[in-house]
Amino acid sequence: xxxxxxxxxxxLLGMACLTSCTKDFLxxxxxxxxxxxxxxxxxxxxxAYGDMYDEYYTLDFLVNGDVMADNAYAGGxxxxxxxxxxxxxxxxxxxxxxDWRYLFTDIKNSNIVLSFVxxxxxxxxxxxxxxxxxxxxxxxxxxxxxxxxxxWKELPIILGVPGSVSDMxxxxxxxxxxxxLIIKDLEFALPKVRExxxxxxxxxxxxxxxxxxxxxxxxxxxxxxxxxxxCDAVTALGFDLLPSYGDxxxxxxxxxxxxxxxxxxxxxxxxxxxxxxxxxxMWGDWKKFNIPTHTIVKAWDAEGDAVRKNASITYVTxxxxxxxxxxxxxxxxxxxxxxxxxxxxxxxxxxxxxxKAEALTELNQLDNATGAQFYINKVRKRVGLGNTPATTQxxxxxxxxxxxxxxxxxxxxxxxxxxxxxRAIAVMNAQVDGNGNPLNYNVTENKLYxxxxxxxxxxxxxxxx
Numbered sequence: 001x002x003x004x005x006x007x008x009x010x011x012l013l014g015m016a017c018l019t020s021c022t023k024d025f026l027x028x029x030x031x032x033x034x035x036x037x038x039x040x041x042x043x044x045x046x047x048a049y050g051d052m053y054d055e056y057y058t059l060d061f062l063v064n065g066d067v068m069a070d071n072a073y074a075g076g077x078x079x080x081x082x083x084x085x086x087x088x089x090x091x092x093x094x095x096x097x098x099d100w101r102y103l104f105t106d107i108k109n110s111n112i113v114l115s116f117v118x119x120x121x122x123x124x125x126x127x128x129x130x131x132x133x134x135x136x137x138x139x140x141x142x143x144x145x146x147x148x149x150x151x152w153k154e155l156p157i158i159l160g161v162p163g164s165v166s167d168m169x170x171x172x173x174x175x176x177x178x179x180x181l182i183i184k185d186l187e188f189a190l191p192k193v194r195e196x197x198x199x200x201x202x203x204x205x206x207x208x209x210x211x212x213x214x215x216x217x218x219x220x221x222x223x224x225x226x227x228x229x230x231c232d233a234v235t236a237l238g239f240d241l242l243p244s245y246g247d248x249x250x251x252x253x254x255x256x257x258x259x260x261x262x263x264x265x266x267x268x269x270x271x272x273x274x275x276x277x278x279x280x281x282m283w284g285d286w287k288k289f290n291i292p293t294h295t296i297v298k299a300w301d302a303e304g305d306a307v308r309k310n311a312s313i314t315y316v317t318x319x320x321x322x323x324x325x326x327x328x329x330x331x332x333x334x335x336x337x338x339x340x341x342x343x344x345x346x347x348x349x350x351x352x353x354x355x356k357a358e359a360l361t362e363l364n365q366l367d368n369a370t371g372a373q374f375y376i377n378k379v380r381k382r383v384g385l386g387n388t389p390a391t392t393q394x395x396x397x398x399x400x401x402x403x404x405x406x407x408x409x410x411x412x413x414x415x416x417x418x419x420x421x422x423r424a425i426a427v428m429n430a431q432v433d434g435n436g437n438p439l440n441y442n443v444t445e446n447k448l449y450x451x452x453x454x455x456x457x458x459x460x461x462x463x464x465x
Contacts, residue, residue: 041117041125045133048113048140049202051106052263056099056147057344062290063095064151065412069424070431071296072332072410073324076289087428087441091454099151100453106144107158113137115161135192136203139211142185143346146215149178150416153449156463157181169462172452179219186212196237200259207261209233210347213355218420227359231352234260239349245383246311248348249334251341260347265340287320292330294434296409305406307383312409324433332410345411350379354404358421361396372396376403397421424448 051057066072067085074085080095082088089096114137117130125133148155155178156170190208197204213230216223242248242258254264292313300309314336315328322329335342357375365371368387376399377387390399404417418424428443457463 039120041113041120041122041130041133044113044117044120045137048106048109048137051102051109051140051144052346053266054102054106056102056106057263059289060095060099061147061412062410064099065415066410067290069414069418070293070427071405071414072290073293073322074289075291075322076287078289081289087443087447089447089450091451091457093450093453096450097453097455099450100148100456103144103148104158107141107148108161110137110141110144111159111161114141114159131192132194135189135208138185138189139193139203139208142182142189142215143211145178145182145185146211146218149175149182150218150419151450152452154178169460171462171465175220179215182215183212186215198255200255200262201264203261204237206234206237206239207347209237210260210352213352214347217355217359218416222362222420224359224362228356228363231356231359234349234352239352241349241353241379241382243382245307248345249311249336249342251337251343254343258349259343259345260349260352262346262348263344265337265343285319287318287322288331290332290410291322291325292332292409293431294324295431296405297330299402300406303385303402303406305383305385308406308409334410348411350407351404351413353379354400354407357396357403358400361393361400364393366391366393366396372400376400379403379407419448 062072063074063081063084067074067081068087074081078095080093083090083093084095114134117133117137122130145155154172154174157173157177158170159181186208189203190205190212193203193205193208195205209230213227213234216226216230238257239260240257242253242256247253248256248258251265254262297309297313300306300312310333312332312334313330314333315330317328321327335344353375357372360366360372360375366373368374368377373388373390373396376390376396380386380388380403388396388399388403390396401417401421401423405414408414415424418427425443425445425448428441431439431441433439452463
């Protein structure tokens with residue numbers, strides 16, 4: 001079914017387009033006429049799941065989440081990555097263009113499922129399974145919108161399959177409207193998806209609850225009580241920390257008790273990208289992308305956190321040189337399978353525990369028995385560290401921030417954590433190189449979000465209205 005998803009997804013791309021391919025769309029028949037009679041509901045859903053293997057989710061999630069933050073330098077040879085790293089992004093940046101295109105194609109493929117599965121004639125599924133499929137597709141649409149709104153402050157809302165020329169030129173909506181849509185999609189999905197499932201590459205109730213917790217924390221006006229509610233709902237489903245942190249990243253531990261939702265090796269070269277681009281195990285001595293920063297290495301060392309450091313980075317002595325490091329040079333180690341079969345966590349339980357600690361800190365529930373300290377210490381205990389020394393609300397805010405950085409490095413979270421806590425400008429403008437020289441990022445509020453690609457503005461005259 002996973003291989004089928006690649007072909008189905010490719011077919012869906014040719015069936016309809018959003019604003020990024022308006023001209024082609026105008027020359028085609030409506031999608032309702034183009035949908036093959038023999039297509040099944042499962043095939044449509046499989047195509048939507050296949051979107052998790054596009055370049056946004058195999059490459060750019062690291063650039064946007066870790067390189068734009070203080071966890072990684074751009075490395076490699078990609079000018080678009082360099083500009084994101086150095087905060088010199090403009091509307092001509094190729095990464096922005098492709099990320100927008102991928103995310104709205106992903107949204108479109110979810111919309112196809114939501115538009116056609118309610119009435120599709122498919123004797124291979126029960127009505128219960130039909131509702132599950134709709135729930136999973138609704139979650140996927142929410143997931144893609146969540147990733148988009150964290151990088152762009154405003155977005156168009158597209159809920160169906162384009163049926164007229166006017167549908168192809170949507171205006172953008174403010175963040176509050178996007179988050180309201182995301183929450184509505186997740187609330188729709190929650191009672192429909194399966195409560196538990198052994199294959200963690202598929203959406204379960206744990207994933208929906210986890211994303212709801214993250215959404216209520218990230219939206220412009222956080223609701224910390226809701227964050228606690230949905231974090232607790234994840235815990236009630238039986239998730240827990242895997243005893244060994246290093247084991248999380250072994251291929252033998254896919255579908256572990258800690259994994260809520262993950263992208264697994266699908267048998268194609270696309271999953272190789274996250275390994276080949278970042279680790280020493282593939283593609284010879286090609287210079288690696290997303291090189292760990294002095295900041296993250298010093299943070300592990302200052303904490304005495306050898307367990308997470310050694311599971312997250314390794315050192316190589318390459319033929320290439322790096323702008324920031326002498327040899328040996330650190331590279332990412334979390335995606336370590338030499339055959340590129342590593343899985344990529346999208347949601348895991350440690351993230352949820354630390355998110356609950358953050359919520360309890362904001363609610364001023366701080367104690368070591370049931371408050372924020374307890375959840376920070378639960379995560380620290382796994383890697384052999386003592387209890388956090390933080391006891392006040394101000395100190396615990398910084399303790400949660402640090403713990404999330406050490407725990408979740410190179411999983412695409414850091415930049416959005418800093419934006420959520422209003423710490424991004426201060427943290428990034430304080431960055432120095434290995435010799436203590438300022439990196440002079442000169443970050444301002446406007447630089448925390450991407451501009452809409454000029455190509456998109458040219459295609460859609462309404463996008464900036």
